[in-house]
Amino acid sequence: MIKVFILVIAIAFTSLFISCDRGKPKPVARSFDQYLYPEDLQGVVPNGVTGDDSVQLVRAYIEQWSRQQALLHYARRNMNTNPEHLERRVEEYKNGLIIYEYEQALVNQKLDTVVSDDEVRTYYESRKELFMLKQPILKLSYIRLKKDAPELDRVKRWFLSTDFKEQDLLEKYCSMYALQYALRDTAWYYADDLIKKVPLSRVGEDNYGQIGRIFEIIENNELYLIILHDSKFRDTRSPLSLAQSNIRNLILNKRKIELIDQMQRSIVDDARRKNNIEIFN
Structure with missing residues (x-):
């Protein structure tokens, strides 16, 4: 697949090649002091995509990369960014993303997605104010x-x-x-x-x-x-048949929140029982 990418780039972007030291791969693009190499294009073209479509995908990726690197260059040059603060924010975002992916995997495995008609009706009758037209x-x-x-x-x-x-x-x-x-x-x-x-x-x-x-x-x-x-008319109560789909989504979202909350409390409680969490005075 890498050979295919290199061939595509060689045909479509010959004018972008820049001479480098002997033995080093030739870049396919440069933006200020950053270079993009053929191996960086792995995964850009999905399996089964060939011909002009693959060329367009590679072209679009290179354009996006060039634009992003140019913006980064000017942002770094014109902003006084605290490296430690930035690193801490990146770490917080990465940690949040990892936890989110774990929570979604748990929801996909364990969430009960069956909502009975009785549950829908009970929700509808107990929250009349939510379904005014x-x-x-x-x-x-x-x-x-x-x-x-x-x-x-x-x-x-x-x-x-x-x-x-x-x-x-x-x-x-x-x-x-x-x-x-x-x-x-x-x-x-x-x-x-x-x-x-x-x-x-x-x-x-x-x-x-x-x-x-x-x-x-x-x-x-x-x-x-x-x-x-x-x-x-407006400001009257919506019939159940019209609100039914929305009610099912509300019930499932409530179950999802409860499942995630239960998982979080279970993990923290287990960690405390095993002395894996300590708060020092």
Whole structure:
């Protein structure tokens, strides 16, 4: 793989080669007094990537390296950095990163990711204040048609009907003439998301309570037929079905925090029992 990297660099970056002492590898780039060598490019190109893609990856890495070294040069020249303070911060960051990686490995191994419906419901009922709506939500059906679509009176009657045969006729009509449609959708949607599909702003938030009525809206020479099946307004409680996914994530995050906290306390307690931790007065 190293030979492949050297070949790629030799072809793509010949102009960057700089003569060095005999027996030493030729660098592929220089930024001030820092040099980048072919062996530094190991791992830049993933297995299976060849041709122009590999050249682009190497080129991008060299560009990034050159930019970083230039910034470091100017930063070191223009800042009075306390080496001991900097080293201490680097060590703290490294230690924190090692602990974080260990904690994530522990979570991946031991975290129980199964959340029952009963747990979700209990969480929902005990924390009602967390699930207040910041915007209206709606259940609706809509049909988007050309303004001159045929048999509109019949379509409107079918749209309001609960008769199975007429609903089937409407489905067939929509498959032939509708530009877009959604019938008998029982899911809740945020108003802001629906506005991207239908001209809901023309209905107006004051009319969201008019359940079962057909709203006819013409926009951009197209006809929208919209029926609101249910609605909930801002500052009212979100239904469980809409909050369910968020609740599961909240429960899992709580379990994760508790697992990590338990692990930390267990390690520290064990270290103290074995006299591996001492605090001197």
